[in-house]
Amino acid sequence: MIVLGISGLPHAQDYLARTTPGLTPEDERICQGLDSAAAIVVDGKLVAAASEERFNGDKGTGRLPVNAIAYCLQAAGIGPSDVQAIAHGFNYDRVKRAFVRSPEYFNEVLTGRTVIDALTGAGWADVSFRFQPVEHHRAHAASAYFPSGFESALCVVADGMGETESLSVYRGSGTQLEKLYSQSISSSLGLLYSICTRFLGFQFNSDEYKVMGLAAYGDPTRYRAVFEKLAHFDPASGGIKVNWPRGCLSDAERGYPQARSYLRSLTFTPRPPDGQVHQEEADLAAALQARLTELLVELVGYWLDETGESNLCLAGGTFLNCKSNQSIAELPAVRQMFVQPAAGDDGTSIGAALEVANKHGDRYVGPLAGFDPYTGPSYTAQEIRQELEARGSGAGISWKYLGLGEEYFAAAADDLARDQIIGWFHGRMEFGPRALGNRSILGLPRGERIKERINELVKFREPFRPFAPAVLEEDCHTLFETRALAPTSYMLCTARVREEHRESVSGVVHADGSARIQVVRRDLNEAFWTLLSHVKERTGTGCAVNTSFNVKGQPLIMSPGTAIDTFNRTSLTRLYIEGFIVWKTSLSL
Numbered sequence: 001m002i003v004l005g006i007s008g009l010p011h012a013q014d015y016l017a018r019t020t021p022g023l024t025p026e027d028e029r030i031c032q033g034l035d036s037a038a039a040i041v042v043d044g045k046l047v048a049a050a051s052e053e054r055f056n057g058d059k060g061t062g063r064l065p066v067n068a069i070a071y072c073l074q075a076a077g078i079g080p081s082d083v084q085a086i087a088h089g090f091n092y093d094r095v096k097r098a099f100v101r102s103p104e105y106f107n108e109v110l111t112g113r114t115v116i117d118a119l120t121g122a123g124w125a126d127v128s129f130r131f132q133p134v135e136h137h138r139a140h141a142a143s144a145y146f147p148s149g150f151e152s153a154l155c156v157v158a159d160g161m162g163e164t165e166s167l168s169v170y171r172g173s174g175t176q177l178e179k180l181y182s183q184s185i186s187s188s189l190g191l192l193y194s195i196c197t198r199f200l201g202f203q204f205n206s207d208e209y210k211v212m213g214l215a216a217y218g219d220p221t222r223y224r225a226v227f228e229k230l231a232h233f234d235p236a237s238g239g240i241k242v243n244w245p246r247g248c249l250s251d252a253e254r255g256y257p258q259a260r261s262y263l264r265s266l267t268f269t270p271r272p273p274d275g276q277v278h279q280e281e282a283d284l285a286a287a288l289q290a291r292l293t294e295l296l297v298e299l300v301g302y303w304l305d306e307t308g309e310s311n312l313c314l315a316g317g318t319f320l321n322c323k324s325n326q327s328i329a330e331l332p333a334v335r336q337m338f339v340q341p342a343a344g345d346d347g348t349s350i351g352a353a354l355e356v357a358n359k360h361g362d363r364y365v366g367p368l369a370g371f372d373p374y375t376g377p378s379y380t381a382q383e384i385r386q387e388l389e390a391r392g393s394g395a396g397i398s399w400k401y402l403g404l405g406e407e408y409f410a411a412a413a414d415d416l417a418r419d420q421i422i423g424w425f426h427g428r429m430e431f432g433p434r435a436l437g438n439r440s441i442l443g444l445p446r447g448e449r450i451k452e453r454i455n456e457l458v459k460f461r462e463p464f465r466p467f468a469p470a471v472l473e474e475d476c477h478t479l480f481e482t483r484a485l486a487p488t489s490y491m492l493c494t495a496r497v498r499e500e501h502r503e504s505v506s507g508v509v510h511a512d513g514s515a516r517i518q519v520v521r522r523d524l525n526e527a528f529w530t531l532l533s534h535v536k537e538r539t540g541t542g543c544a545v546n547t548s549f550n551v552k553g554q555p556l557i558m559s560p561g562t563a564i565d566t567f568n569r570t571s572l573t574r575l576y577i578e579g580f581i582v583w584k585t586s587l588s589l
Contacts, residue, residue: 001043001084001085001360001361001362002040002041002042002043002078002082002083002084002085003041003083003084003085003086003087003356003357003362004038004039004040004069004072004083004085004086004087005038005041005087005350005353005354005356006036006037006038006039006064006065006069006087006088006089006115006349006352007033007035007037007038007065007088007089007090007345007346007347007348007349007352008033008034008035008037008052008064008065008345009031009032009033009062009090009109009114009115010033010036010062010064010118011108011114011118012031012032012033012034012062012109013028013034013061013062013063015031015105015109016028016030016031019253020253024255025203026198026201026202026204027198027204027253027254027255029060029204029206030204030205030252030255031062031253032090033062033090033109033345034062034205035053035060035062035344035345035346036051036052036053036061036062036063036064036065036068036345036346036349037051037052037065037068037342037346037347037349037431038050038052038065038068038069038071038072038349039072039349039350039353039375040072040073040075040076040083040353041350041353041354041362042076043365044354044357044358044362044364044365045364045365046147046350046353046354046364046366046372046375047072047075047076047375048071048072048075048376049072049342049349049350049375049376049431050068050071050376050377050429050431051065051068051342051346051431051555052064052065052066052068054068054376054429054555054556054557054558055067055071055558057555058555059206059554059555060205060206060555064115064118064119064122066122071376071377080123080124080125081125084130085132085360086119086127086130086132087132087133087134087139087352087353087355087356088112088115088131088132088133088134088352089136089139089140089349089351089352090110090112090133090134090135090136090139090162090163090348091112091134091135091136091163092111092112092133092163093111093112093133094133094135094163095163095164096111098164112133116128116131132356134348134351134352134355134356135162135163136162136165137157137159137165137168137316138168138170138177138179138351138355139348139351139352139355140157140159140162140168140316140340140343140347140348140351141155141157141168141170141172141177141313141315141351142351142352142354142355143315143340143342143343143347143354144313144314144338144339144340144343144351145170145172145177145313146354146358146364147338147340147350147354147364147366147371148311148313148336148338149338149366150172150311150336150338151173151174152171152172152173152174152311153171153172153309153311153313153336153338154169154170154171154172154300154303154304154307154309154311154312154313155169155170155171155172155312155314155315156299156300156312156313156314156315156319157169157170157314157315157316158189158190158296158314158318158319159188159190159316159317159318159344159345160185160188160190160194160205160317161188161190161191164184164185165182165184166183166184166185166187166188166189166190167181167182167188167239167240167299168181168182168183169181169182169238169303171307171309172313177355180306180307181237181238181239181303183237183240185249186244186249187239187240187242188242189231189240189242189292189295189318190316190318191242192230192231192242192288192292193208193211193288193318193321195259195260195263196263196284196285196288197210198255198256198260199260199263199264200214200270200273200281200284201270201271201272201273202273208317208320208321209320211285211288211289212285212289212321212322212323213464213465213466213510214277214281214285214464215282215285215288215289215290215323216466216510216511216512217277217282217285217286217511218279218281218282218283218284218286218287219282219286220283220286220287220289220290221287222283222284222286222287223266223283223284223286224287224290224291226263226266226267226284226287227287227290228291230243230291231243231291231295232295233295233298233299233302238299238302238303239299240295240299244259244262248262267280267284268280270284273462275463276463276464277464289321289324292321292324293321296318296324296327296328297327297328297331300312300328300331300334301333304333310333310334310335310336311335311337311338312328312334312336312337312338313337313338313339313340314328314337314338314339314340314343315339315340315347315351316344317343317344317345319339319340319492320343320433320492322492322493322494322516323494323514325339325487325494326493326494326495326514329482329485329487329493330483334485336485336486337485337486338371338487339486339487339490339492339493340432341373341430341431341432341434341436341490341492342373342432342433343492344432344433346431346432347432350431368523369523369524370486370489370524373430373431373432373436373490374427374428374429374430374431374438375428375429375431376428376429376430376431376558377428377429377558377559378427378428379559379560379578381401381403381578381579381580383560384560384577384578384580385401385580387560387561387564388564388580388582391564393585395564395568396568396584396585396586397564397568397583397584398582398583398584398585399580399581399582399583400580400581401579401580401581402579402580402581403579404426404578404579405579408576408581409531410534411576411581412531412574412576413534413535414538415573416442416443416444416535416539416544417535417538417539419443419444419447419448420573421441421442421443421447421450421453421454421458421571421572421573422441422442422443422572422573422574422575422576423440423441423442423549423567423572423575423576424437424438424441424442424528424531424549424576425438425439425549425557425560425563425575425576425577425578426528426576426577426578427525427527429556429558430556433548433556434490434491434492434518434548435547435548435556436490436491436518436525436528436546437470437518437520437525437527437528437546438525438527438528439549439556439557439558440470440546440548441454441458441545441546441547441548441549442470442531443467443507443544443545444507444544444545445469445504445505445506445507445541445545446503446505446506447507447545450467450506450507450545451463451466451467453571454467454545454547457570457571458551458571459547459550459551459552460551461551461552464511466508466510466511466515466516467508467545467546468508468515468518468545468546469505469508469543469544469545469546470517470518470528470532470543470544470545470546471517471518471519471520471532471541471542471543472519472520472529472532472533472536472542472543473519473520474542475536475541475542475543476488476517476519478498478501478541479497479498479501479504479541479543480495480497480498480515480517481495482495482496484519488518488519489519490518491516491517491518491546493516493517494510494514494515494516495514495515495517496513496514497509497513497515505541505543507545508543508545518546520532520542532544549563549566550566551566551569551570554566560577563575563577564582567582568584
């Protein structure tokens, strides 16, 4: 069976902009249905998946993923008429009565008809006949459980909101997912984190990772009582209660002003972000992060005990929080753990497709090495050459082709050993928000002022933002204290950096002594593994700073043309792209 999975709500952003005069940049993502993506599943096998933002450059867009759909069909070698089912990662029609007071919003944004009409408008036929909506949290759960490879598992989903839920607990067994518990949006941990993100002056539904990074600079005890008052675990139900005063969750489209006013009454009036670390803001972020972690650990521990499971699957945007994932991974009851690399709403395109395929008897078929996140477009050497030649000498770049052989990898490793910062572009693009070695900016972990140089001269972003290490599996336990469960392969879990090695990898050590690691294995990414092996020969350790190949406000790079242009306007020394070495003409090779 051929199933197309899609995420996103095509009209959500337009509706928000039209109905909210004076909408601020911080609030323009306070809507449902962002991060649209497409995935294609053929006979239970995930053939391709990609986010729409990578094609149109609109970061986090929720619009109909027409470009991502076209790519997925091309990758599968099929046309629209070959698709037997169209799975969508929302099913608002099932809960239409909950929106009886906002029929215009429901009809223009939420109902599945908006997706059907958008696809029909894009040239698709017989969409209604093939359209199969999937409950949002079930799509999240399916995106983690089926690719995990576990025969049974506890599955926890936590995000800002699904249709009417913010947290769900499932038990997976064989091909079945049984819902055990769910709780409403009013007690959303994800929403609490996002409101605090907005309180600190960052963008809602976008900059939560900045708050996670900022937390490392703060003292969680200063505002601990605030968050202990706001949220607690309820052992009677096995859920989490968030105790907002009445009215706090109104006026969402204006950034939850009542909730922010309540936070101000308990804490302080935050200043607009200026890229620097200020103690009050850092302390609030630290207290928020600590409370989120405590509650998720209690929640997961409770349901592991209730179900007797030792395998754990996590999905939903809340589980992109690497610090919390580290504490969950350290629970003694957890034997195996998998977090969907695209844990946000983009991942529901995969989950919805797998759920529908499974319902029709097609069990998930995945690689023995584990879930493969490299599901996006790749490019041939000829396509790279065409992009380089199209720019010509007037672009200020020179290049030569070595191919993907020993000399090429040695040259890149030599650059890193000499403390150069390089672009690295190979193979299929990663799915999800983390750069996993195919669209990456790389540096030497002990390089001189490596964090400052990348933040200021390459990424153009706040100086407090941390960087992740990519490390060979064989060197992981030498450098880091970790159980190295599956999330570490996808940069979804932090680890403590061992004291004796903090100087040698100082560029990836965050303020709290942790690092968001990516353990690199040959069977998951041979080209990246080969590079790190060459780095180890030169430096003694198979480790590199790994950050996404993009600049502030830009989605992760997909195409070679964008990679070359981005390279040319940053301070990257060289670009290594499918066997080509590219450098600025003003610099020698």
